[in-house]
Amino acid sequence: MSFDRLFGAIIEKKNPSVVGLDPAPGTIPPDVVNTFVREAEDPLLGMGEALCEWGERIVDAVHDIVPAIKPQMAYYEAYGWPGLRALAHTVRYARQKGLFVILDGKRNDIGSTMQAYAAAYLGQTEVDGKSVRAFEGDALTVNGYLGTDGIEPLLRACEAFDRGVFVLVKTSNPSSGELQDRDCGGKTVYGAMGELCEKWGAGCAGQYGYSSVGAVVGATYPEQLGELRTALPHTMFLVPGYGAQGGSAADIAGAFDRRGLGAIVNSSRGILCAWKKDEEKGYAAAAREAALRMREDITSVLPPIEC
């Protein structure tokens, strides 16, 4: 029960970065959307087809460069069930291409309900005596506000299916400190959440020293990144906030250990919207070039990744 599979892919590609699949409004080129929506009986159905096509082309463009993709579920949910059908398709396609898929859904609930989320995104669902896969992610982002019994069903799924979770600890957004930075008994709320991550992953670190319980820590708070790297030695970090949100390569250096491991850095808009700076190139080719630039930028501040 660890992130060894993901670390293996990071080492193989010498690249601790992940492409965030955020099909936000304006991200998919209008002519791609229009081609599918124009011919559809319903705009959502058409958009679902557009999402499938776009997702395949982005995966094709980056699958040999990055170890992982991170679909942001909100942008698929905004297109209703056809959006979620496209998500399932994209996850399957990416996994067939060898990518590790981090579903960014930030799910959270009481234990009995989290069993259903674990089944949906990490495990399998029983239907009339058959086991089926709903959305087959390799990892899921989650929110630990409800404490241990909301996390335990996920840990069981991680164990059974070799998956991982990333728990929100210190998020990248401007107001993350309102609750997360409060002092609670000599530590911050995010510090307390980080300690829970170490507890939830205790005793199950893999060959690279990290458990299957990771943490989300924003690139926009470099000081806290370094503080948490020291405090949480067995917790892998998923680092959003690089690029469009303002975090630089220098900002994320503290998320990594001395081997250049321990974290994976996400970029979404910087990769997906690269076509807007050179529309002639096409969105997939532009995404590929941006992913290569990101790899170069991030690895430039790290020790050589070799294990």
Next chain:
Amino acid sequence: MSFDRLFGAIIEKKNPSVVGLDPAPGTIPPDVVNTFVREAEDPLLGMGEALCEWGERIVDAVHDIVPAIKPQMAYYEAYGWPGLRALAHTVRYARQKGLFVILDGKRNDIGSTMQAYAAAYLGQTEVDGKSVRAFEGDALTVNGYLGTDGIEPLLRACEAFDRGVFVLVKTSNPSSGELQDRDCGGKTVYGAMGELCEKWGAGCAGQYGYSSVGAVVGATYPEQLGELRTALPHTMFLVPGYGAQGGSAADIAGAFDRRGLGAIVNSSRGILCAWKKDEEKGYAAAAREAALRMREDITSVLPPIEC
């Protein structure tokens, strides 16, 4: 921007309770599942049909008794996109029957992403110049761990479409205290979250005195329910944990104000699984009887609801 529509329905039906639609494993009678799954090309597609049928029959059975239903999204997501197609169908059907629909998804993210969740569940999505509805809920449960900028897009949707949100404050599960009960500067973490609810709803209380920003507070913590009712005078409470989780009518009395308003109490398993005690009766008739018993039980501890 308030919960006036929901209060209107509560007063009309003299019933501050909500039926939680939690199609957890074993909840839908096996013969209903089997009928649909047996004939389907794919188990998930069959289960989607079963969920539609079951949801319609439950709504038919309770729509004249309760003001609202609360689908628990996790249980629909566990059945993949066909489950979410069934959710959209059930929401539409319930709203046509006059029910207020609280989507229990506990969503949370940074501001730009929350815009997508707001579009998906409370507002509308733009597709190629057209505005469409993905899942048309009346309210959404959310997690405020990320602070104000993760909540603001929801407030804009509440304003534009007359919707509401319920923010997790003190949850009903056994380990809710691990983070939520910690002392942070003279108040608990849940107390700090409650204060944020009052801040987010400030200045927009409706005719019953409550804003469109509600709070989730568990029936399993009656002392905190009363404490929060006093501390958060403009914040409506959604109260889970009654019934199967252990909360009694006496436990939830403190969630209400002197007019018998200010809260709505959820029961899921107690309603949906009532058929297991009398299989002859059928699941819909058993749910109706259980919903009537719940109304009687809850109103027995409240002042007469009249405004």
